[in-house]
Amino acid sequence: MDSSARWIPRATGRFEFEQARLSDAAIRRKTDMTDLKGQGVQMQELLGLRFPPVAIAFRASAPPGMRRIDSPAPAGCGYWRRAADGEVFYTEARDHYTCPVGAHTHGIDLPADVAEQLNGLVQTMVQMQYISMEEIPRIPRRQGAFGVALYAPLTGAxxxxxxxxxxxxxxxxxxxxxAAQSAGLASGGATMGRPTCSVLPEALQSGRAATSFGCIGNRVYTGLGDDEGYYAIPGVHVTEVVSKLALITDANRRLEQFHQSRAN
Known part of the structure:
Protein backbone atom coordinates (compact mmCIF):
# COMPACT_ATOMS: atom_id res chain seq x y z
CA MET A 1 0.00 0.00 0.00
CA ASP A 2 1.23 3.52 -0.78
CA SER A 3 2.47 5.11 2.47
CA SER A 4 0.88 8.42 1.51
CA ALA A 5 -2.56 6.80 1.64
CA ARG A 6 -2.26 5.22 5.07
CA TRP A 7 -2.90 8.35 7.12
CA ILE A 8 -6.04 9.38 5.19
CA PRO A 9 -9.16 7.92 6.90
CA ARG A 10 -11.32 5.97 4.51
CA ALA A 11 -14.36 8.10 5.36
CA THR A 12 -12.40 11.26 4.59
CA GLY A 13 -11.27 9.88 1.28
CA ARG A 14 -14.83 8.95 0.39
CA PHE A 15 -16.00 12.44 1.39
CA GLU A 16 -13.36 14.07 -0.77
CA PHE A 17 -14.34 11.84 -3.69
CA GLU A 18 -18.01 12.73 -3.27
CA GLN A 19 -17.17 16.42 -3.12
CA ALA A 20 -15.18 16.14 -6.34
CA ARG A 21 -17.99 14.25 -8.03
CA LEU A 22 -20.54 16.88 -6.98
CA SER A 23 -18.24 19.60 -8.23
CA ASP A 24 -17.98 17.85 -11.61
CA ALA A 25 -21.77 17.55 -11.78
CA ALA A 26 -22.14 21.24 -11.01
CA ILE A 27 -19.69 22.07 -13.78
CA ARG A 28 -21.64 19.90 -16.21
CA ARG A 29 -24.90 21.62 -15.26
CA LYS A 30 -23.32 25.02 -15.79
CA THR A 31 -22.00 23.88 -19.17
CA ASP A 32 -25.42 22.50 -20.12
CA MET A 33 -27.10 25.80 -19.25
CA THR A 34 -24.50 27.69 -21.28
CA ASP A 35 -25.17 25.36 -24.20
CA LEU A 36 -28.91 26.02 -23.95
CA LYS A 37 -28.34 29.76 -24.09
CA GLY A 38 -26.04 29.35 -27.07
CA GLN A 39 -28.53 27.15 -28.89
CA GLY A 40 -31.32 29.64 -28.29
CA VAL A 41 -29.21 32.53 -29.52
CA GLN A 42 -28.13 30.58 -32.60
CA MET A 43 -31.69 29.71 -33.56
CA GLN A 44 -32.81 33.29 -33.16
CA GLU A 45 -29.93 34.67 -35.19
CA LEU A 46 -29.89 32.05 -37.94
CA LEU A 47 -33.65 32.19 -38.48
CA GLY A 48 -34.32 35.83 -37.59
CA LEU A 49 -37.06 34.80 -35.18
CA ARG A 50 -39.49 37.40 -33.83
CA PHE A 51 -39.85 35.45 -30.57
CA PRO A 52 -37.21 33.34 -28.79
CA PRO A 53 -37.61 29.55 -28.70
CA VAL A 54 -39.39 28.36 -25.56
CA ALA A 55 -38.12 25.60 -23.28
CA ILE A 56 -40.80 23.38 -21.70
CA ALA A 57 -40.30 20.52 -19.25
CA PHE A 58 -42.51 18.28 -17.15
CA ARG A 59 -41.31 17.39 -13.66
CA ALA A 60 -42.65 15.85 -10.47
CA SER A 61 -42.06 19.12 -8.62
CA ALA A 62 -40.73 22.60 -9.30
CA PRO A 63 -37.02 23.41 -8.87
CA PRO A 64 -36.17 25.43 -5.73
CA GLY A 65 -36.58 29.15 -6.27
CA MET A 66 -38.76 28.96 -9.38
CA ARG A 67 -42.01 30.89 -9.02
CA ARG A 68 -45.44 29.57 -9.85
CA ILE A 69 -47.46 31.48 -12.43
CA ASP A 70 -49.34 34.31 -10.74
CA SER A 71 -52.63 33.89 -12.61
CA PRO A 72 -53.96 31.11 -14.87
CA ALA A 73 -53.97 31.78 -18.61
CA PRO A 74 -57.21 31.24 -20.59
CA ALA A 75 -55.44 28.29 -22.24
CA GLY A 76 -52.22 26.38 -21.68
CA CYS A 77 -50.72 27.75 -24.90
CA GLY A 78 -50.94 31.21 -23.35
CA TYR A 79 -48.00 30.21 -21.16
CA TRP A 80 -45.88 29.81 -24.30
CA ARG A 81 -46.24 33.49 -25.08
CA ARG A 82 -45.38 34.51 -21.52
CA ALA A 83 -42.20 32.41 -21.64
CA ALA A 84 -41.31 33.87 -25.03
CA ASP A 85 -41.69 37.31 -23.45
CA GLY A 86 -38.98 36.37 -20.96
CA GLU A 87 -40.82 34.93 -17.96
CA VAL A 88 -39.50 31.86 -16.11
CA PHE A 89 -42.17 29.99 -14.11
CA TYR A 90 -44.00 26.75 -13.49
CA THR A 91 -47.63 25.69 -13.56
CA GLU A 92 -49.57 23.14 -11.58
CA ALA A 93 -52.42 20.99 -12.89
CA ARG A 94 -55.09 23.45 -11.72
CA ASP A 95 -53.47 26.19 -13.80
CA HIS A 96 -54.57 24.24 -16.88
CA TYR A 97 -58.20 23.69 -15.93
CA THR A 98 -59.18 26.84 -17.87
CA CYS A 99 -58.64 24.89 -21.10
CA PRO A 100 -59.97 21.33 -20.73
CA VAL A 101 -58.68 20.33 -24.19
CA GLY A 102 -55.18 21.53 -23.32
CA ALA A 103 -55.35 19.77 -19.97
CA HIS A 104 -56.19 16.58 -21.83
CA THR A 105 -53.19 16.84 -24.18
CA HIS A 106 -50.90 17.56 -21.22
CA GLY A 107 -51.95 14.34 -19.50
CA ILE A 108 -53.75 16.07 -16.65
CA ASP A 109 -56.43 14.10 -14.85
CA LEU A 110 -59.42 16.39 -14.57
CA PRO A 111 -61.77 16.69 -11.58
CA ALA A 112 -65.36 15.74 -12.34
CA ASP A 113 -66.65 19.28 -12.91
CA VAL A 114 -63.81 20.18 -15.31
CA ALA A 115 -64.17 16.83 -17.11
CA GLU A 116 -67.82 17.70 -17.62
CA GLN A 117 -66.76 21.01 -19.18
CA LEU A 118 -64.43 19.12 -21.53
CA ASN A 119 -67.22 16.80 -22.60
CA GLY A 120 -69.52 19.77 -23.17
CA LEU A 121 -66.88 21.60 -25.21
CA VAL A 122 -66.19 18.52 -27.31
CA GLN A 123 -69.89 18.04 -27.97
CA THR A 124 -70.19 21.66 -29.08
CA MET A 125 -67.24 21.25 -31.45
CA VAL A 126 -68.77 18.07 -32.87
CA GLN A 127 -72.11 19.79 -33.41
CA MET A 128 -70.33 22.62 -35.23
CA GLN A 129 -68.59 19.93 -37.35
CA TYR A 130 -65.26 21.38 -36.24
CA ILE A 131 -64.15 17.93 -35.14
CA SER A 132 -65.58 14.42 -35.26
CA MET A 133 -65.86 11.95 -32.41
CA GLU A 134 -63.61 9.56 -34.37
CA GLU A 135 -60.75 12.08 -34.27
CA ILE A 136 -60.73 12.57 -30.51
CA PRO A 137 -59.01 9.30 -29.51
CA ARG A 138 -56.26 10.10 -32.02
CA ILE A 139 -55.36 13.44 -30.41
CA PRO A 140 -51.86 13.03 -28.89
CA ARG A 141 -51.83 13.00 -25.09
CA ARG A 142 -48.79 13.22 -22.86
CA GLN A 143 -48.13 10.00 -20.95
CA GLY A 144 -47.26 9.79 -17.28
CA ALA A 145 -48.40 11.58 -14.14
CA PHE A 146 -48.51 15.38 -14.28
CA GLY A 147 -46.63 17.15 -11.52
CA VAL A 148 -45.67 20.59 -12.80
CA ALA A 149 -44.78 22.14 -16.16
CA LEU A 150 -41.75 24.42 -16.39
CA TYR A 151 -41.53 27.29 -18.88
CA ALA A 152 -38.73 29.67 -19.88
CA PRO A 153 -37.15 31.25 -22.93
CA LEU A 154 -34.51 28.77 -24.11
CA THR A 155 -31.79 31.39 -23.70
CA GLY A 156 -32.57 31.69 -19.99
CA ALA A 157 -33.86 28.24 -19.06
CA ALA A 179 -32.31 20.88 -40.42
CA ALA A 180 -34.29 18.22 -38.56
CA GLN A 181 -34.48 16.10 -41.69
CA SER A 182 -30.73 16.43 -42.13
CA ALA A 183 -30.30 15.30 -38.51
CA GLY A 184 -32.59 12.31 -39.09
CA LEU A 185 -35.27 13.71 -36.79
CA ALA A 186 -37.98 14.81 -39.20
CA SER A 187 -41.52 13.89 -38.32
CA GLY A 188 -42.97 10.90 -40.09
CA GLY A 189 -46.49 12.31 -39.80
CA ALA A 190 -48.46 15.11 -41.38
CA THR A 191 -48.31 18.71 -40.20
CA MET A 192 -50.67 19.03 -37.26
CA GLY A 193 -53.60 21.35 -36.70
CA ARG A 194 -56.10 21.51 -33.86
CA PRO A 195 -55.45 21.47 -31.01
CA THR A 196 -52.09 23.24 -31.24
CA CYS A 197 -50.96 22.02 -27.81
CA SER A 198 -50.99 18.41 -29.07
CA VAL A 199 -47.70 19.19 -30.85
CA LEU A 200 -45.97 18.85 -27.45
CA PRO A 201 -46.92 15.23 -26.68
CA GLU A 202 -46.41 14.37 -30.34
CA ALA A 203 -42.75 15.49 -30.18
CA LEU A 204 -42.24 14.03 -26.70
CA GLN A 205 -43.58 10.59 -27.47
CA SER A 206 -42.34 10.18 -31.04
CA GLY A 207 -38.84 11.44 -30.23
CA ARG A 208 -39.01 13.43 -33.48
CA ALA A 209 -39.72 17.01 -34.44
CA ALA A 210 -43.34 17.97 -35.06
CA THR A 211 -44.95 20.86 -36.95
CA SER A 212 -48.25 22.58 -36.19
CA PHE A 213 -50.24 25.09 -38.22
CA GLY A 214 -51.87 26.16 -34.95
CA CYS A 215 -55.59 26.44 -34.23
CA ILE A 216 -57.97 29.36 -33.90
CA GLY A 217 -57.87 29.29 -30.10
CA ASN A 218 -54.08 29.45 -30.07
CA ARG A 219 -54.09 32.33 -32.55
CA VAL A 220 -56.41 34.30 -30.29
CA TYR A 221 -54.53 33.55 -27.04
CA THR A 222 -50.99 34.03 -28.38
CA GLY A 223 -51.44 36.50 -31.24
CA LEU A 224 -50.01 33.96 -33.69
CA GLY A 225 -49.86 35.59 -37.13
CA ASP A 226 -51.65 34.28 -40.20
CA ASP A 227 -48.28 33.32 -41.69
CA GLU A 228 -46.93 31.67 -38.52
CA GLY A 229 -46.88 28.19 -37.02
CA TYR A 230 -44.90 26.10 -34.54
CA TYR A 231 -42.05 23.62 -34.63
CA ALA A 232 -41.51 21.36 -31.61
CA ILE A 233 -38.14 19.66 -31.09
CA PRO A 234 -37.46 17.01 -28.42
CA GLY A 235 -35.08 18.59 -25.93
CA VAL A 236 -32.51 15.80 -26.22
CA HIS A 237 -32.15 16.52 -29.94
CA VAL A 238 -31.93 20.32 -29.97
CA THR A 239 -28.14 20.32 -30.26
CA GLU A 240 -28.29 18.09 -33.35
CA VAL A 241 -30.89 20.25 -35.05
CA VAL A 242 -29.06 23.51 -34.29
CA SER A 243 -25.76 22.09 -35.59
CA LYS A 244 -27.47 21.25 -38.88
CA LEU A 245 -29.34 24.55 -38.98
CA ALA A 246 -26.18 26.58 -39.56
CA LEU A 247 -25.34 24.42 -42.58
CA ILE A 248 -28.90 24.48 -43.90
CA THR A 249 -29.30 28.26 -43.68
CA ASP A 250 -25.97 28.79 -45.46
CA ALA A 251 -26.89 26.29 -48.19
CA ASN A 252 -30.26 27.99 -48.68
CA ARG A 253 -28.60 31.39 -49.10
CA ARG A 254 -26.37 30.01 -51.83
CA LEU A 255 -29.18 28.14 -53.53
CA GLU A 256 -31.37 31.24 -53.44
CA GLN A 257 -28.70 33.15 -55.37
CA PHE A 258 -28.40 30.26 -57.84
CA HIS A 259 -32.14 30.07 -58.46
CA GLN A 260 -32.44 33.86 -58.74
CA SER A 261 -29.71 33.91 -61.39
CA ARG A 262 -31.65 31.31 -63.38
CA ALA A 263 -34.98 33.09 -62.91
CA ASN A 264 -33.51 36.35 -64.15
Missing amino acids: PFEPDVVLVRGNVKQLMLLAE
Whole structure:
Protein backbone atom coordinates (compact mmCIF):
# COMPACT_ATOMS: atom_id res chain seq x y z
CA MET A 1 0.00 0.00 0.00
CA ASP A 2 1.23 3.52 -0.78
CA SER A 3 2.47 5.11 2.47
CA SER A 4 0.88 8.42 1.51
CA ALA A 5 -2.56 6.80 1.64
CA ARG A 6 -2.26 5.22 5.07
CA TRP A 7 -2.90 8.35 7.12
CA ILE A 8 -6.04 9.38 5.19
CA PRO A 9 -9.16 7.92 6.90
CA ARG A 10 -11.32 5.97 4.51
CA ALA A 11 -14.36 8.10 5.36
CA THR A 12 -12.40 11.26 4.59
CA GLY A 13 -11.27 9.88 1.28
CA ARG A 14 -14.83 8.95 0.39
CA PHE A 15 -16.00 12.44 1.39
CA GLU A 16 -13.36 14.07 -0.77
CA PHE A 17 -14.34 11.84 -3.69
CA GLU A 18 -18.01 12.73 -3.27
CA GLN A 19 -17.17 16.42 -3.12
CA ALA A 20 -15.18 16.14 -6.34
CA ARG A 21 -17.99 14.25 -8.03
CA LEU A 22 -20.54 16.88 -6.98
CA SER A 23 -18.24 19.60 -8.23
CA ASP A 24 -17.98 17.85 -11.61
CA ALA A 25 -21.77 17.55 -11.78
CA ALA A 26 -22.14 21.24 -11.01
CA ILE A 27 -19.69 22.07 -13.78
CA ARG A 28 -21.64 19.90 -16.21
CA ARG A 29 -24.90 21.62 -15.26
CA LYS A 30 -23.32 25.02 -15.79
CA THR A 31 -22.00 23.88 -19.17
CA ASP A 32 -25.42 22.50 -20.12
CA MET A 33 -27.10 25.80 -19.25
CA THR A 34 -24.50 27.69 -21.28
CA ASP A 35 -25.17 25.36 -24.20
CA LEU A 36 -28.91 26.02 -23.95
CA LYS A 37 -28.34 29.76 -24.09
CA GLY A 38 -26.04 29.35 -27.07
CA GLN A 39 -28.53 27.15 -28.89
CA GLY A 40 -31.32 29.64 -28.29
CA VAL A 41 -29.21 32.53 -29.52
CA GLN A 42 -28.13 30.58 -32.60
CA MET A 43 -31.69 29.71 -33.56
CA GLN A 44 -32.81 33.29 -33.16
CA GLU A 45 -29.93 34.67 -35.19
CA LEU A 46 -29.89 32.05 -37.94
CA LEU A 47 -33.65 32.19 -38.48
CA GLY A 48 -34.32 35.83 -37.59
CA LEU A 49 -37.06 34.80 -35.18
CA ARG A 50 -39.49 37.40 -33.83
CA PHE A 51 -39.85 35.45 -30.57
CA PRO A 52 -37.21 33.34 -28.79
CA PRO A 53 -37.61 29.55 -28.70
CA VAL A 54 -39.39 28.36 -25.56
CA ALA A 55 -38.12 25.60 -23.28
CA ILE A 56 -40.80 23.38 -21.70
CA ALA A 57 -40.30 20.52 -19.25
CA PHE A 58 -42.51 18.28 -17.15
CA ARG A 59 -41.31 17.39 -13.66
CA ALA A 60 -42.65 15.85 -10.47
CA SER A 61 -42.06 19.12 -8.62
CA ALA A 62 -40.73 22.60 -9.30
CA PRO A 63 -37.02 23.41 -8.87
CA PRO A 64 -36.17 25.43 -5.73
CA GLY A 65 -36.58 29.15 -6.27
CA MET A 66 -38.76 28.96 -9.38
CA ARG A 67 -42.01 30.89 -9.02
CA ARG A 68 -45.44 29.57 -9.85
CA ILE A 69 -47.46 31.48 -12.43
CA ASP A 70 -49.34 34.31 -10.74
CA SER A 71 -52.63 33.89 -12.61
CA PRO A 72 -53.96 31.11 -14.87
CA ALA A 73 -53.97 31.78 -18.61
CA PRO A 74 -57.21 31.24 -20.59
CA ALA A 75 -55.44 28.29 -22.24
CA GLY A 76 -52.22 26.38 -21.68
CA CYS A 77 -50.72 27.75 -24.90
CA GLY A 78 -50.94 31.21 -23.35
CA TYR A 79 -48.00 30.21 -21.16
CA TRP A 80 -45.88 29.81 -24.30
CA ARG A 81 -46.24 33.49 -25.08
CA ARG A 82 -45.38 34.51 -21.52
CA ALA A 83 -42.20 32.41 -21.64
CA ALA A 84 -41.31 33.87 -25.03
CA ASP A 85 -41.69 37.31 -23.45
CA GLY A 86 -38.98 36.37 -20.96
CA GLU A 87 -40.82 34.93 -17.96
CA VAL A 88 -39.50 31.86 -16.11
CA PHE A 89 -42.17 29.99 -14.11
CA TYR A 90 -44.00 26.75 -13.49
CA THR A 91 -47.63 25.69 -13.56
CA GLU A 92 -49.57 23.14 -11.58
CA ALA A 93 -52.42 20.99 -12.89
CA ARG A 94 -55.09 23.45 -11.72
CA ASP A 95 -53.47 26.19 -13.80
CA HIS A 96 -54.57 24.24 -16.88
CA TYR A 97 -58.20 23.69 -15.93
CA THR A 98 -59.18 26.84 -17.87
CA CYS A 99 -58.64 24.89 -21.10
CA PRO A 100 -59.97 21.33 -20.73
CA VAL A 101 -58.68 20.33 -24.19
CA GLY A 102 -55.18 21.53 -23.32
CA ALA A 103 -55.35 19.77 -19.97
CA HIS A 104 -56.19 16.58 -21.83
CA THR A 105 -53.19 16.84 -24.18
CA HIS A 106 -50.90 17.56 -21.22
CA GLY A 107 -51.95 14.34 -19.50
CA ILE A 108 -53.75 16.07 -16.65
CA ASP A 109 -56.43 14.10 -14.85
CA LEU A 110 -59.42 16.39 -14.57
CA PRO A 111 -61.77 16.69 -11.58
CA ALA A 112 -65.36 15.74 -12.34
CA ASP A 113 -66.65 19.28 -12.91
CA VAL A 114 -63.81 20.18 -15.31
CA ALA A 115 -64.17 16.83 -17.11
CA GLU A 116 -67.82 17.70 -17.62
CA GLN A 117 -66.76 21.01 -19.18
CA LEU A 118 -64.43 19.12 -21.53
CA ASN A 119 -67.22 16.80 -22.60
CA GLY A 120 -69.52 19.77 -23.17
CA LEU A 121 -66.88 21.60 -25.21
CA VAL A 122 -66.19 18.52 -27.31
CA GLN A 123 -69.89 18.04 -27.97
CA THR A 124 -70.19 21.66 -29.08
CA MET A 125 -67.24 21.25 -31.45
CA VAL A 126 -68.77 18.07 -32.87
CA GLN A 127 -72.11 19.79 -33.41
CA MET A 128 -70.33 22.62 -35.23
CA GLN A 129 -68.59 19.93 -37.35
CA TYR A 130 -65.26 21.38 -36.24
CA ILE A 131 -64.15 17.93 -35.14
CA SER A 132 -65.58 14.42 -35.26
CA MET A 133 -65.86 11.95 -32.41
CA GLU A 134 -63.61 9.56 -34.37
CA GLU A 135 -60.75 12.08 -34.27
CA ILE A 136 -60.73 12.57 -30.51
CA PRO A 137 -59.01 9.30 -29.51
CA ARG A 138 -56.26 10.10 -32.02
CA ILE A 139 -55.36 13.44 -30.41
CA PRO A 140 -51.86 13.03 -28.89
CA ARG A 141 -51.83 13.00 -25.09
CA ARG A 142 -48.79 13.22 -22.86
CA GLN A 143 -48.13 10.00 -20.95
CA GLY A 144 -47.26 9.79 -17.28
CA ALA A 145 -48.40 11.58 -14.14
CA PHE A 146 -48.51 15.38 -14.28
CA GLY A 147 -46.63 17.15 -11.52
CA VAL A 148 -45.67 20.59 -12.80
CA ALA A 149 -44.78 22.14 -16.16
CA LEU A 150 -41.75 24.42 -16.39
CA TYR A 151 -41.53 27.29 -18.88
CA ALA A 152 -38.73 29.67 -19.88
CA PRO A 153 -37.15 31.25 -22.93
CA LEU A 154 -34.51 28.77 -24.11
CA THR A 155 -31.79 31.39 -23.70
CA GLY A 156 -32.57 31.69 -19.99
CA ALA A 157 -33.86 28.24 -19.06
CA PRO A 158 -32.56 27.01 -15.67
CA PHE A 159 -33.61 23.45 -16.54
CA GLU A 160 -33.11 20.86 -19.26
CA PRO A 161 -36.10 21.08 -21.61
CA ASP A 162 -38.17 18.07 -22.59
CA VAL A 163 -39.28 19.94 -25.68
CA VAL A 164 -38.27 23.20 -27.35
CA LEU A 165 -41.02 25.11 -29.13
CA VAL A 166 -40.18 27.48 -31.97
CA ARG A 167 -42.68 30.00 -33.30
CA GLY A 168 -41.96 31.22 -36.80
CA ASN A 169 -43.15 32.02 -40.29
CA VAL A 170 -43.33 29.46 -43.07
CA LYS A 171 -39.79 30.06 -44.33
CA GLN A 172 -38.33 29.81 -40.83
CA LEU A 173 -40.20 26.57 -40.19
CA MET A 174 -39.04 25.28 -43.58
CA LEU A 175 -35.41 25.80 -42.56
CA LEU A 176 -35.99 24.08 -39.22
CA ALA A 177 -37.69 21.15 -40.94
CA GLU A 178 -34.76 20.79 -43.34
CA ALA A 179 -32.31 20.88 -40.42
CA ALA A 180 -34.29 18.22 -38.56
CA GLN A 181 -34.48 16.10 -41.69
CA SER A 182 -30.73 16.43 -42.13
CA ALA A 183 -30.30 15.30 -38.51
CA GLY A 184 -32.59 12.31 -39.09
CA LEU A 185 -35.27 13.71 -36.79
CA ALA A 186 -37.98 14.81 -39.20
CA SER A 187 -41.52 13.89 -38.32
CA GLY A 188 -42.97 10.90 -40.09
CA GLY A 189 -46.49 12.31 -39.80
CA ALA A 190 -48.46 15.11 -41.38
CA THR A 191 -48.31 18.71 -40.20
CA MET A 192 -50.67 19.03 -37.26
CA GLY A 193 -53.60 21.35 -36.70
CA ARG A 194 -56.10 21.51 -33.86
CA PRO A 195 -55.45 21.47 -31.01
CA THR A 196 -52.09 23.24 -31.24
CA CYS A 197 -50.96 22.02 -27.81
CA SER A 198 -50.99 18.41 -29.07
CA VAL A 199 -47.70 19.19 -30.85
CA LEU A 200 -45.97 18.85 -27.45
CA PRO A 201 -46.92 15.23 -26.68
CA GLU A 202 -46.41 14.37 -30.34
CA ALA A 203 -42.75 15.49 -30.18
CA LEU A 204 -42.24 14.03 -26.70
CA GLN A 205 -43.58 10.59 -27.47
CA SER A 206 -42.34 10.18 -31.04
CA GLY A 207 -38.84 11.44 -30.23
CA ARG A 208 -39.01 13.43 -33.48
CA ALA A 209 -39.72 17.01 -34.44
CA ALA A 210 -43.34 17.97 -35.06
CA THR A 211 -44.95 20.86 -36.95
CA SER A 212 -48.25 22.58 -36.19
CA PHE A 213 -50.24 25.09 -38.22
CA GLY A 214 -51.87 26.16 -34.95
CA CYS A 215 -55.59 26.44 -34.23
CA ILE A 216 -57.97 29.36 -33.90
CA GLY A 217 -57.87 29.29 -30.10
CA ASN A 218 -54.08 29.45 -30.07
CA ARG A 219 -54.09 32.33 -32.55
CA VAL A 220 -56.41 34.30 -30.29
CA TYR A 221 -54.53 33.55 -27.04
CA THR A 222 -50.99 34.03 -28.38
CA GLY A 223 -51.44 36.50 -31.24
CA LEU A 224 -50.01 33.96 -33.69
CA GLY A 225 -49.86 35.59 -37.13
CA ASP A 226 -51.65 34.28 -40.20
CA ASP A 227 -48.28 33.32 -41.69
CA GLU A 228 -46.93 31.67 -38.52
CA GLY A 229 -46.88 28.19 -37.02
CA TYR A 230 -44.90 26.10 -34.54
CA TYR A 231 -42.05 23.62 -34.63
CA ALA A 232 -41.51 21.36 -31.61
CA ILE A 233 -38.14 19.66 -31.09
CA PRO A 234 -37.46 17.01 -28.42
CA GLY A 235 -35.08 18.59 -25.93
CA VAL A 236 -32.51 15.80 -26.22
CA HIS A 237 -32.15 16.52 -29.94
CA VAL A 238 -31.93 20.32 -29.97
CA THR A 239 -28.14 20.32 -30.26
CA GLU A 240 -28.29 18.09 -33.35
CA VAL A 241 -30.89 20.25 -35.05
CA VAL A 242 -29.06 23.51 -34.29
CA SER A 243 -25.76 22.09 -35.59
CA LYS A 244 -27.47 21.25 -38.88
CA LEU A 245 -29.34 24.55 -38.98
CA ALA A 246 -26.18 26.58 -39.56
CA LEU A 247 -25.34 24.42 -42.58
CA ILE A 248 -28.90 24.48 -43.90
CA THR A 249 -29.30 28.26 -43.68
CA ASP A 250 -25.97 28.79 -45.46
CA ALA A 251 -26.89 26.29 -48.19
CA ASN A 252 -30.26 27.99 -48.68
CA ARG A 253 -28.60 31.39 -49.10
CA ARG A 254 -26.37 30.01 -51.83
CA LEU A 255 -29.18 28.14 -53.53
CA GLU A 256 -31.37 31.24 -53.44
CA GLN A 257 -28.70 33.15 -55.37
CA PHE A 258 -28.40 30.26 -57.84
CA HIS A 259 -32.14 30.07 -58.46
CA GLN A 260 -32.44 33.86 -58.74
CA SER A 261 -29.71 33.91 -61.39
CA ARG A 262 -31.65 31.31 -63.38
CA ALA A 263 -34.98 33.09 -62.91
CA ASN A 264 -33.51 36.35 -64.15
